[in-house]
Amino acid sequence: MGWTTALHHRAAGSGEDQEFYCDVLGLENGERPPLDFPGYWLYSGGQATVHLMGTRKPRDGIVVRGTEKKYEDTGRLDHIAFAASDVEAVRKRLQSKNVTFREQIVPRTGDTQIFLYDPDGVGVELNFPKS
Numbered sequence: 088m089g090w091t092t093a094l095h096h097r098a099a100g101s102g103e104d105q106e107f108y109c110d111v112l113g114l115e116n117g118e119r120p121p122l123d124f125p126g127y128w129l130y131s132g133g134q135a136t137v138h139l140m141g142t143r144k145p146r147d148g149i150v151v152r153g154t155e156k157k158y159e160d161t162g163r164l165d166h167i168a169f170a171a172s173d174v175e176a177v178r179k180r181l182q183s184k185n186v187t188f189r190e191q192i193v194p195r196t197g198d199t200q201i202f203l204y205d206p207d208g209v210g211v212e213l214n215f216p217k218s
Contacts, residue, residue: 166210
């Protein structure tokens, strides 16, 4: 997959998020600075692209939200979208991991989109150019 920037995601901390982004989406766990809270930095093509953040202690300028999962409300974040390649391989990987997903063809462009949810209920959109 191609990535251009980092996504910071407050994960539940069970490890399901890291497994999802690595095993299902193909990112790699990588180097992370020694920060004062748990988490993982996940890489694509040598670039840190997803930062999974565990529970942090409140401090000036940082609001720490509760840990209760509320799938019906992701705040202002509806979903994240990624440029992807090899739709057949991704489709097979999702099926082998028993991940529920929805697929559609974009009108006019013919691109393929796959929609799914991570373990915390964040929507994930994968965009594959028409081949």
